[in-house]
Amino acid sequence: MSTMLKIENLHARIGSREILAGIDLEIPSGEVHAIMGPNGSGKSTLAQVLAGREDYEVTAGRILLDGEDLLAMPPEQRARAGLFLGFQYPIEIPGVNNAYLLKAALNAQRQSRGEQSMDAFEFMKLIKNKMELMQIPKDFLNRSVNQGFSGGEKKRNEVLQMLLLEPRLAVLDETDSGLDVDALKVVAAGVNSLRSPKRSMLLVTHYERLLELIVPDRVHVLAGGRIRRSGGPELARELDERGYDWVQVEAARS
Amino acid sequence: MTVTTLKQALAAPRAALPGSAASKDVRAGALAELGATGLPTPRREDWRYTDLKPLVDAELDFAPRSPDRAALDAAARALVEHGVPTDAPRLVFVDGHLAPELGTLGSTSGIEVRDLDTYWLEREAARGARLSTAAHPLAALNTAYAQSGVWLRVADGARIDAALRLVLVASGAPKVVAQPRIVVEIGRGAEVTIFQQIVDAADTDGWLNVVTELALGEESRLALYRLEEHGLRHAHTSLLAVDVAARASASLGLFDLGGRLVRNDVDVKLREPGAALDLYGLLLAGEGQHVDDHTRIDHIAPDTRSNEAFRGVIGKHGRGVFNGKVIVHRGARGIDARQTSDNLLLSDQAEIDTKPELEIYSDDVKCSHGSTVGELDAEQLFYLRARGVDEEHAREILTTAFATTVLERIAAPDIRASIADRVTARLRTLAEVSR
Numbered sequence: 001m002s003t004m005l006k007i008e009n010l011h012a013r014i015g016s017r018e019i020l021a022g023i024d025l026e027i028p029s030g031e032v033h034a035i036m037g038p039n040g041s042g043k044s045t046l047a048q049v050l051a052g053r054e055d056y057e058v059t060a061g062r063i064l065l066d067g068e069d070l071l072a073m074p075p076e077q078r079a080r081a082g083l084f085l086g087f088q089y090p091i092e093i094p095g096v097n098n099a100y101l102l103k104a105a106l107n108a109q110r111q112s113r114g115e116q117s118m119d120a121f122e123f124m125k126l127i128k129n130k131m132e133l134m135q136i137p138k139d140f141l142n143r144s145v146n147q148g149f150s151g152g153e154k155k156r157n158e159v160l161q162m163l164l165l166e167p168r169l170a171v172l173d174e175t176d177s178g179l180d181v182d183a184l185k186v187v188a189a190g191v192n193s194l195r196s197p198k199r200s201m202l203l204v205t206h207y208e209r210l211l212e213l214i215v216p217d218r219v220h221v222l223a224g225g226r227i228r229r230s231g232g233p234e235l236a237r238e239l240d241e242r243g244y245d246w247v248q249v250e251a252a253r254s
Numbered sequence: 255m256t257v258t259t260l261k262q263a264l265a266a267p268r269a270a271l272p273g274s275a276a277s278k279d280v281r282a283g284a285l286a287e288l289g290a291t292g293l294p295t296p297r298r299e300d301w302r303y304t305d306l307k308p309l310v311d312a313e314l315d316f317a318p319r320s321p322d323r324a325a326l327d328a329a330a331r332a333l334v335e336h337g338v339p340t341d342a343p344r345l346v347f348v349d350g351h352l353a354p355e356l357g358t359l360g361s362t363s364g365i366e367v368r369d370l371d372t373y374w375l376e377r378e379a380a381r382g383a384r385l386s387t388a389a390h391p392l393a394a395l396n397t398a399y400a401q402s403g404v405w406l407r408v409a410d411g412a413r414i415d416a417a418l419r420l421v422l423v424a425s426g427a428p429k430v431v432a433q434p435r436i437v438v439e440i441g442r443g444a445e446v447t448i449f450q451q452i453v454d455a456a457d458t459d460g461w462l463n464v465v466t467e468l469a470l471g472e473e474s475r476l477a478l479y480r481l482e483e484h485g486l487r488h489a490h491t492s493l494l495a496v497d498v499a500a501r502a503s504a505s506l507g508l509f510d511l512g513g514r515l516v517r518n519d520v521d522v523k524l525r526e527p528g529a530a531l532d533l534y535g536l537l538l539a540g541e542g543q544h545v546d547d548h549t550r551i552d553h554i555a556p557d558t559r560s561n562e563a564f565r566g567v568i569g570k571h572g573r574g575v576f577n578g579k580v581i582v583h584r585g586a587r588g589i590d591a592r593q594t595s596d597n598l599l600l601s602d603q604a605e606i607d608t609k610p611e612l613e614i615y616s617d618d619v620k621c622s623h624g625s626t627v628g629e630l631d632a633e634q635l636f637y638l639r640a641r642g643v644d645e646e647h648a649r650e651i652l653t654t655a656f657a658t659t660v661l662e663r664i665a666a667p668d669i670r671a672s673i674a675d676r677v678t679a680r681l682r683t684l685a686e687v688s689r
Binding site for chain 2: 052075091
């Protein structure tokens with residue numbers, strides 16, 4: 001099985017504070033990996049650095065997506081190369097409606113692949129079923145992006161965007177946080193519908209309950225900016241029972 | 255064509271002033287007052303950021319002739335290019351002269367069109383509320399030199415369905431100082447929508463100095479939209495004076511999209527209880543442009559309400575000014591006055607001066623104001639880029655979105671669409687040159 005994402009010795013800092021202290025991670029094509037870890041372990045930083053957030057400075061290491069140097073690309077080029085970041089805190093954009101954002105994103109990526117822009121009719125056909133799957137009402141398309149949305153609506157909107165853009169690699173940053181059980185099921189159904197041998201996913205999460213619904217191939221535990229343990233889905237249950245203290249103790253010792 | 259400087263124009267003899275014999279007293283009177291007051295300079299607080307010196311130094315044509323065939327043709331083409339519908343009731347001024355060939359009010363009933371001379375004569379007798387030359391010196395210049403004007407009277411209780419279009423066209427003739435005068439009196443309980451559109455057939459070194467006076471009778475309703483868009487050479491000054499009677503409401507949407515030197519004054523008097531004002535606008539300025547919007551709202555009577563919201567988008571090497579003055583007069587209780595000014599700078603070489611001024615001489619008053627100046631939101635930019643939208647397009651989307659919230663307040667769909675077209679096109683240029 002070919003490697004889709006390869007992260008080698010990744011170091012990143014914000015200001016003078018180092019947050020990622022040497023991450024090594026490989027995700028083969030078709031696999032779903034989860035990154036778990038206590039608050040402040042660097043989980044969200046990793047997701048943001050993957051997407052190209054300029055607030056973080058990468059001081060060492062490299063990231064390859066399908067063999068291509070991700071760090072050399074601006075955020076939009078990473079998205080066009082097939083990377084998708086589901087935001088932990090989706091941004092509100094008053095004055096830009098959802099239909100406009102979805103079309104702009106889809107067409108930007110289609111154009112970069114040399115495909116034609118999609119017209120309004122085709123777009124509506126494409127988005128309709130996906131909205132139903134995510135239980136998003138029709139009037140949503142005319143509303144400003146994330147403005148006045150509940151926490152659950154924002155997260156479902158992130159997954160809707162992912163379903164539309166069909167990324168090679170989806171990085172979902174705490175897409176489960178702030179969701180009740182029903183919303184969590186909807187989100188999980190959306191994510192699971194996209195699982196495929198040609199697509200990989202990286203789920204960043206604090207809680208094990210998401211991983212009951214989206215069962216990962218591998219689980220990694222991040223603490224102090226490095227991956228401390230890796231294992232199968234059972235590792236997530238172990239963390240759920242024992243908490244993160246023992247990982248942090250190990251991190252402190254190393 | 256006779257060109258003179260502004261100083262020479264101020265000293266002109268009575269005989270050199272345009273208009274009929276009947277109007278000479280009013281015109282000469284205004285000119286004498288202006289001569290005594292002098293032209294505004296940046297030493298005056300309310301003219302601190304806007305210097306008329308380029309206009310004072312220029313040689314200009316203060317008495318442009320009526321447009322000839324070529325000028326009318328150029329104006330007609332400009333009307334088509336700017337999407338002014340031919341079948342709409344419209345009055346067209348070309349270089350300050352009313353051009354009946356290019357538009358009429360058609361079959362619109364409920365509006366009486368009278369000439370300016372009658373207005374000058376009757377107004378001296380009938381209304382004490384003359385525009386103050388001290389407060390509005392350029393309005394006095396307009397009084398003295400107005401080529402033509404209209405006095406529209408909307409009958410009591412009239413409901414005018416189609417928007418009246420008042421189109422001010424610069425034909426492209428050089429050095430023209432166009433000074434039309436528009437007076438609209440809205441009868442008791444009447445409702446009317448006016449769209450004042452300012453169109454340049456070519457970007458010349460002319461100057462439009464327009465005065466619009468609106469008087470709202472009791473319980474009347476007015477929606478007025480203004481779209482002003484000049485290029486890099488044309489100068490523009492204006493006064494919009496609005497007088498609101500009991501329980502009448504005015505909604506003014508002002509879209510000032512550029513010009514070499516632009517100064518717009520808005521002066522609203524909420525004269526009787528229950529008078530209400532919605533005032534909103536968008537101010538755009540790019541390289542080589544200076545756009546100054548000065549507004550003043552007087553809460554003269556108790557139980558009056560004003561809600562003002564302006565947004566500015568300034569591109570690289572552009573300069574904007576917003577000054578919003580609100581005065582609550584002595585004894586005017588039960589006042590609700592809100593004001594916001596939000597501004598977006600597209601470059602670190604863009605500048606805006608924004609200043610709220612509240613003067614409150616009464617109690618039982620609810621007043622609020624807030625102003626912001628900022629750049630595009632970095633989080634929003636990243637979000638769009640993370641979806642594959644390139645940075646340039648993302649900036650354009652967010653800049654348009656900032657302005658769109660003002661456009662959404664335009665009630666008339668066709669007017670909203672035509673203003674939105676111009677705003678979007680102008681923003682695209684501003685965003686491009688500001689990168």
